[in-house]
Amino acid sequence: EAQVTQNPRYLITVTGKKLTVTCSQNMNHEYMSWYRQDPGLGLRQIYYSMNVEVTDKGDVPEGYKVSRKEKRNFPLILESPSPNQTSLYFCASSLAARGPNTEAFFGQGTRLTVV
């Protein structure tokens, strides 16, 4: 089954404790991205990757890191989480970023709480 898998689904952590949210897709998609969603603010893009070893900042990259060492995985790293990073996070992938093949598939979401 074609899917994007995020882990964990729920996470409560303390300020400053490094964490990683994993994202994996099994569709051989080139494009992957991370979003956070907060009430009233819609989906805001954190980072995106056009292909292996190619990553770029989205609208709200501060406090986050990503890596794309292999095509299927795109982990989101919070080196020193802070309470303002409490949010619902989504990973997405698509065959391409522009043109007719941009149908994006989203993961189930990760609800992160930083206390």
Place this chain on the structure above:
Amino acid sequence: LAKTTQPISMDSYEGQEVNITCSHNNIATNDYITWYQQFPSQGPRFIIQGYKTKVTNEVASLFIPADRKSSTLSLPRVSLSDTAVYYCLAQSGNTPLVFGKGTRLSVIA
């Protein structure tokens, strides 16, 4: 970067046709228009995509005029389960798949 503008919210009764219009004045020649649907606490789900004229699938229709500066998502005979947020995307520039705040559709019985 192409900016899209949609109504913040819409209400509709069950069984009615709902049309959500999105404006994208700065759309680039090579860009497609894509609509997504999102339910609470779930990731967005692709609905439909088009370049110009009309596209129809089992879920919705998408109307795009010749100048491509706007598009209209049409949902026929909505039901309560169509209550969701609908996003219009029109990519331009180098930042792909940027979502705005979308249109919150509430379907009333």
